[in-house]
Amino acid sequence: QSALTQPASVSGSPGQSITLSCTxxxxxxxYNLFSWYQQHPGSAPKLLIFEGSQRPSGISDRFSASQxxxxxxxxxxxxxxxxxxxxxxxxxxGSSASVAFGGGTRLTVx
Amino acid sequence: EVQLVESGGGLVxxxxxxxxxxxxxxxxxxxxxxxxxxxxPGKGLQWVSTISGGGGTTYYADSVKDRFTIVRDNSNSILxxxxxxxxxEDTAFYFCAKDMGRRGYNFDYWGQGTLVTVSx
Numbered sequence: 169q170s171a172l173t174q175p176a177s178v179s180g181s182p183g184q185s186i187t188l189s190c191t192x193x194x195x196x197x198x199y200n201l202f203s204w205y206q207q208h209p210g211s212a213p214k215l216l217i218f219e220g221s222q223r224p225s226g227i228s229d230r231f232s233a234s235q236x237x238x239x240x241x242x243x244x245x246x247x248x249x250x251x252x253x254x255x256x257x258x259x260x261x262g263s264s265a266s267v268a269f270g271g272g273t274r275l276t277v278x
Numbered sequence: 279e280v281q282l283v284e285s286g287g288g289l290v291x292x293x294x295x296x297x298x299x300x301x302x303x304x305x306x307x308x309x310x311x312x313x314x315x316x317x318x319p320g321k322g323l324q325w326v327s328t329i330s331g332g333g334g335t336t337y338y339a340d341s342v343k344d345r346f347t348i349v350r351d352n353s354n355s356i357l358x359x360x361x362x363x364x365x366x367e368d369t370a371f372y373f374c375a376k377d378m379g380r381r382g383y384n385f386d387y388w389g390q391g392t393l394v395t396v397s398x
Contacts, residue, residue: 205385215378215384258325259382260381265337266337267325269323269324
């Protein structure tokens with residue numbers, strides 16, 4: 169079973185850049201395709217990044233991401249108050265055609 | 279505009295059953311895999327189940343296998359999650375989500391969620 173580890177919380181000031189990490193443990197499956205979601209309190213998650221670094225249409229280019237085989241990172245540049253939210257990484261597990269989610273990182277904008 | 283609207287949540291006793299529905303609109307429903315993801319209050323996301331566009335292939339998390347059944351009605355653009363033998367740990371918001379059709383699973387649209395509470 170794949171597991172994804174994220175720091176529980178991070179914080180930054182408006183205008184700063186901040187990077188969130190996501191580390192995969194337990195090699196399982198052939199795919200290593202990370203996605204990132206943003207979730208504001210009381211709302212559904214929103215897809216920010218797919219296939220490791222691709223942004224869906226409508227997502228600000230302030231959000232960028234990269235990945236290696238066993239880890240992924242999401243960078244938010246020009247931090248804004250509206251970026252305060254929970255961020256979840258996920259990875260497709262090919263061997264079981266399932267998805268593993270990280271525990272989420274709460275981003276606080278100071 | 280893509281819309282996903284869940285319903286069917288509520289309070290159910292342990293061991294009980296419930297059926298969730300997700301009405302989809304704004305896209306060709308049969309062309310996309312659909313997924314249920316749940317989130318216990320204040321907790322993280324957990325993948326529950328995915329169904330292929332035609333409905334013939336299904337996948338389940340180990341924690342719900344043999345208790346939950348994912349079904350879709352492509353004629354009416356409705357996704358279902360039939361849940362039985364419910365346990366306290368199944369208490370969560372249940373979201374239906376549309377896959378965007380790229381490599382892996384990427385959920386580009388989500389419903390607002392429906393709350394299932396399993397308690398006596």
